[in-house]
Amino acid sequence: MAPHSPGTDQIDTLLWIGFVAAAILMIAITGALLYVARRYRSERGAEPRQLFSGSGLQFRVAGVLTIFAALLFILGVVFTDNAREKPTTGEAGLASLKGEPLKIKATGQQWLWRYDYPNGAFSYYQLVVPVDTAVELEVVSTDVVHTWNVEELARKADAVPGKTNKVLFSTGDEGTYEGDSATLSGQAYAAMRTEVKVVSPEEYEDFIETQSEEIDAAEERVVGLIENGETP
């Protein structure tokens, strides 16, 4: 999956570092094994030399492995820290925030994602965010453990009841990004998908405005119906 945010760029690089490191080990192990299997077949009556190694060679091997592991650890910390870096809102982003990230609450519930925007509007399934704007998603759950997962924009984050998991991201690319849930949450888990629509700040303002008006209108209508003694 192609990364579309500074954070996922870092994640992607670290992934490739991991793949290369894994490939080196896989090739080394498989290669050594195949070589040994071809080279040292039995010959009748041959008795091999009873070779075993002293600690010097073992220390050298352990040293190489330690350096390899330490290098990976350092790279892991560096790129993870980079990926966690707070994104900043750019020129093309939502200006009204004054440097603060746009806070949106993402609530996992069986089997739907709900997004609450700062002005009180909310939406289900689809999250709409402005382009080039730092977004702080507060991932929470009302029932079981879910995992919010939109790979191209941000990291996976578990929604655990009673805890808040923060995800920070910003993206410069408008468009629609598919996502899903990544922890078994019951029967309709596979269908618990989501979508992030990245639009211009004006469109975003329009969206939350209309959304909020429509929600108010719907509420009024229902309240009116109940007051008239009808069932909504």
Next chain:
Amino acid sequence: MLSLYGTSAIFLFALPLAIGLFYYVAPLQIGARGTALPRLGQVGMALWVAGATALYATFLFTPSEAGVNPLPPLSEVAFLSNNGVDAWATATGLATLGFVLLSINLLATLRVMRAPGMAWRRVPVFAWAATVSSWLMIVVGSVLLAALTMLMIDRNYDGIFFADGSGGAPLLWQHLSWIFYTGAYMLILIFAFGAIAEIASTFARKPLFNRNVVMGSLAAIAVIGTLAWMQNMLTAPIGVGWMYFAMLMSLALIVPFGLVLFNLIATLAGGTLRMRAPLLFAMGAIFAIGIGLAAELCHSLVAAAWQLKNTTDATAATHFALIGGSVFGGFAALHYWFPKMTGRTMGESLARISFWTILVGLLLGFVPLFFAGAGEGQVVDAYKYFDDTGVTGYNVVASIGVLILFVGILLTILNAIFSRENGPEAGHDPWGGDTLEWFTLSPPDPHNFDVLPDVRSPRPLRDIREAIGHRTRRSKDAAARESQPVA
């Protein structure tokens, strides 16, 4: 089904195969005439059978629907109110209690019933792996039992252990269960490495390249590996410091795992390899475990795990390592010690066919999942995938591969059943082994040994063979001298 597959694979296949072989072979290897606490062993075995029965009895009413690791709150009574999760917890609880009791017996046997002269430094590697694994199972098995008890109290007596607020925490279950599952993962690999070490040295006719390093590494894997449990929780709301701790522990494992693999391959190098079934399966195990562990490496880099967590890439890595450990490693051990258990060797040609079928099945079944998981982000446990996500081809190949893998496993099981009665007679030492189990009859008498040699090295049987060879040569020389004409 979802819950049953993983539970069966771990509790009814991998762990019992490992612990069962430890239980049969390790006492023989140390020259014990039985086990230290036989009744405890009997109880353990009965508990495990009860657990296995309970697990499959759920087919008659409601299997658990909460997955291999049933995370609360999903596994709480509010979300799954039928008794599937209770049955799952009972079944795994009984099986785990069985494992813990068996491990206590095994550990007591290994401590007090070693043959004269068998100091810890001369204990065979497989028996050492049994020691490490028993300790590990006693520790992590108890942790799972505690977690299961809490889950049962939550479900049946209005407990709040895993409820949020009011003092409980859903994450507590994740910590406890992952300690067990990570420990069990390490146990399966330690078992496989122990068996491979014996097989490698027997079939190459060489001593282990460096015994102490292998034995130390196995112990290190048990400790460090279990401490890396939070590697499975990198997307959970835990502090980033804990994530780095998990990464440090996981990456530190590269050293002991690397040393073990290096020493195993170095043992084979320079030997005279007899490519019989045990060695074939052992080499398959080294290959598959190597691929699996290398792939797991990406999952311990924190930010990389943020993307790979719960994708089929994780499924593939775990399956490579654990099929390498329990299927290849377990079957290598089975082929190797089968003559000791039954007096007959397993059919060689069927063993070869089974090996190649399993290998092809493993590659076809799980390599596509690496691509689907890492490339397309396909998530685990989903009952369906969507057309536009581009994983259809991968999944079709993987399904065929897993079917082939299953046929391969079935072939070895059939081979074992037929060879019990009809295999070629093996004699007491078909492979020319170096450890004490080959000193007794196949199958051994109920008391295992009539007499025991003094143990003076880690390879007592080789010492005996050398002594006999020495004496034969000397008497031949003497005979040759006597037959010389005097004048």
